[in-house]
Amino acid sequence: MKDETLNHSVDEVREYHSDSCGIFFRVERSVYRGRSQFQSIEIFDNPFFGRVLMLDGLVQTTIRDEHYYHEMLVHPAMMTHPDPKRILIIGGGDGGVLREVLRHPIEKAVLVEIDDQVLDVSEKYFPWLAAAKKDPRAEIIVDDGNVYIENASCSFDVVLIDSSDPVGPSSVLHARDFYIRLKKILSPEGIIAAQVGSPFFHAAVLADKKEFLAEIFPGVRFYVGPVPTYPGGTWCYAFMSVKPDFPEPRNEPLEGLKYYNPPVHQGAFALSEALKIRLDADQPD
Amino acid sequence: MKDETLNHSVDEVREYHSDSCGIFFRVERSVYRGRSQFQSIEIFDNPFFGRVLMLDGLVQTTIRDEHYYHEMLVHPAMMTHPDPKRILIIGGGDGGVLREVLRHPIEKAVLVEIDDQVLDVSEKYFPWLAAAKKDPRAEIIVDDGNVYIENASCSFDVVLIDSSDPVGPSSVLHARDFYIRLKKILSPEGIIAAQVGSPFFHAAVLADKKEFLAEIFPGVRFYVGPVPTYPGGTWCYAFMSVKPDFPEPRNEPLEGLKYYNPPVHQGAFALSEALKIRLDADQPD
Numbered sequence: 001m002k003d004e005t006l007n008h009s010v011d012e013v014r015e016y017h018s019d020s021c022g023i024f025f026r027v028e029r030s031v032y033r034g035r036s037q038f039q040s041i042e043i044f045d046n047p048f049f050g051r052v053l054m055l056d057g058l059v060q061t062t063i064r065d066e067h068y069y070h071e072m073l074v075h076p077a078m079m080t081h082p083d084p085k086r087i088l089i090i091g092g093g094d095g096g097v098l099r100e101v102l103r104h105p106i107e108k109a110v111l112v113e114i115d116d117q118v119l120d121v122s123e124k125y126f127p128w129l130a131a132a133k134k135d136p137r138a139e140i141i142v143d144d145g146n147v148y149i150e151n152a153s154c155s156f157d158v159v160l161i162d163s164s165d166p167v168g169p170s171s172v173l174h175a176r177d178f179y180i181r182l183k184k185i186l187s188p189e190g191i192i193a194a195q196v197g198s199p200f201f202h203a204a205v206l207a208d209k210k211e212f213l214a215e216i217f218p219g220v221r222f223y224v225g226p227v228p229t230y231p232g233g234t235w236c237y238a239f240m241s242v243k244p245d246f247p248e249p250r251n252e253p254l255e256g257l258k259y260y261n262p263p264v265h266q267g268a269f270a271l272s273e274a275l276k277i278r279l280d281a282d283q284p285d
Numbered sequence: 286m287k288d289e290t291l292n293h294s295v296d297e298v299r300e301y302h303s304d305s306c307g308i309f310f311r312v313e314r315s316v317y318r319g320r321s322q323f324q325s326i327e328i329f330d331n332p333f334f335g336r337v338l339m340l341d342g343l344v345q346t347t348i349r350d351e352h353y354y355h356e357m358l359v360h361p362a363m364m365t366h367p368d369p370k371r372i373l374i375i376g377g378g379d380g381g382v383l384r385e386v387l388r389h390p391i392e393k394a395v396l397v398e399i400d401d402q403v404l405d406v407s408e409k410y411f412p413w414l415a416a417a418k419k420d421p422r423a424e425i426i427v428d429d430g431n432v433y434i435e436n437a438s439c440s441f442d443v444v445l446i447d448s449s450d451p452v453g454p455s456s457v458l459h460a461r462d463f464y465i466r467l468k469k470i471l472s473p474e475g476i477i478a479a480q481v482g483s484p485f486f487h488a489a490v491l492a493d494k495k496e497f498l499a500e501i502f503p504g505v506r507f508y509v510g511p512v513p514t515y516p517g518g519t520w521c522y523a524f525m526s527v528k529p530d531f532p533e534p535r536n537e538p539l540e541g542l543k544y545y546n547p548p549v550h551q552g553a554f555a556l557s558e559a560l561k562i563r564l565d566a567d568q569p570d
Binding site for chain 1: 299302303304305306307308309310311313331332333334350485509511512513515517518519542543544545546548549551552553554555556557558559561
């Protein structure tokens with residue numbers, strides 16, 4: 001039995017990382033399959049990875065490995081900003097990024113997710129969002145991130161771009177104009193962290209992004225971290241700020257983390273020879 | 286058409302990373318399929334990864350991503366030893382580790398591979414071994430690594446354990462007795478580097494290994510690096526020495542590398558919170 005749209009049989013799901021390779025999961029139990037106005041949404045249980053969320057056929061989150069991505073999108077920026085109080089999350093409807101943000105002594109975290117169906121199924125089928133919503137510092141808004149920042153009346157200390165890939169509903173979150181608007185709502189010491197793709201599979205996309213980000217932001221740096229279920233197993237993130245240099249990260253203890261710690265933070269900014277050349281990156285060692 | 290032994294159809298090869306997940310490759314061209322006295326050997330071309338070598342159904346090397354593994358098994362040890370002249374490679378019949386070793390101003394590199402059929406097909410179907418064999422500093426020996434070190438009459442500055450997994454012909458290379466023997470042929474400043482598995486999929490195996498290595502060697506440290514086609518996309522390596530501390534790595538330029546550089550070296554020793562706990566590792570930050 002085949003579902004042409006989702007490109008798998010019901011007892012196995014695969015994600016292509018190129019036309020000719022990828023990852024497969026046995027489906028122990030199909031939990032949810034639907035299509036919102038923006039994208040296909042699929043949730044299933046795999047014996048090894050636990051519950052898996054796919055959007056448009058791409059793995060977003062699994063119970064077993066989500067901490068790598070969520071910790072590394074959130075904590076480097078939160079620990080580098082000297083005193084982050086107001087946080088904006090664009091995307092991230094599953095709630096994992098919000099959960100990590102709430103570990104910090106912040107005043108407010110606003111999560112802007114375009115797809116209310118992602119919020120609905122995440123609250124129902126994953127543990128984080130429902131828990132995070134109980135926190136009085138958290139505010140969830142269903143809106144297009146691009147529209148929200150155009151109309152935002154306040155500034156943010158840390159902005160986290162937890163987009164899906166640059167196809168489908170997230171395409172505007174990867175565009176030049178989005179970052180130009182974003183710059184306007186950043187506080188003077190503000191830091192943006194964004195997921196930008198696989199340094200192995202998407203190096204050309206990363207290089208393009210580097211080019212326009214460097215035109216917009218005086219401070220741009222890239223860092224990497226593992227995510228076992230993402231293409232190539234290593235993911236790249238970008239740091240942006242209106243100041244050319246970033247402060248040294250604070251070395252305060254954070255409870256409950258599985259991946260991030262201060263040496264991991266430092267090590268994540270060490271880029272491979274190939275990626276340094278590709279990004280024309282003169283990151284300080 | 287199915288081959289039960291290799292668990293794939295001829296137009297697609299898959300490697301299971303657990304019972305219920307893994308990686309798949311489309312086979313553009315099947316190059317070689319055979320069985321030596323030790324293991325199954327399969328070589329095929331994939332449009333994205335190029336030529337792929339599998340032993341007993343597990344990816345060992347692909348043209349596109351082999352540099353991650355080979356550079357990270359070799360250069361951390363070679364740059365940490367103050368003056369490595371005599372190098373021993375156990376396994377590594379494909380020649381990638383030997384190629385990396387020969388970038389350094391060494392006197393002698395001895396490669397001991399148990400399976401002459403791996404040497405034969407590597408020389409024929411991969412570019413590195415044939416090139417490395419032309420170097421007068423390289424010596425290739427067909428022997429059981431365990432037997433070779435028992436009878437070795439000289440000591441080595443750096444020993445690199447490029448084994449396959451702890452099943453099949455490499456099982457002895459993961460055992461306690463092997464490392465006890467190895468210690469005897471290490472020069473006073475000598476360093477052993479070994480691949481030890483995936484920190485994500487094989488954490489229990491790593492913890493067991495840490496336990497017996499720490500009983501044998503005063504100095505044991507672990508480090509990690511990406512390998513896109515290995516389970517989880519991140520691989521773990523162990524450093525061992527008869528001295529409790531390792532010198533700071535030399536910061537000399539190495540030509541032709543795609544992954545390794547001095548900041549990457551430092552960053553590789555930053556272990557995740559989960560792995561530090563699992564390995565009971567008190568690595569200096």
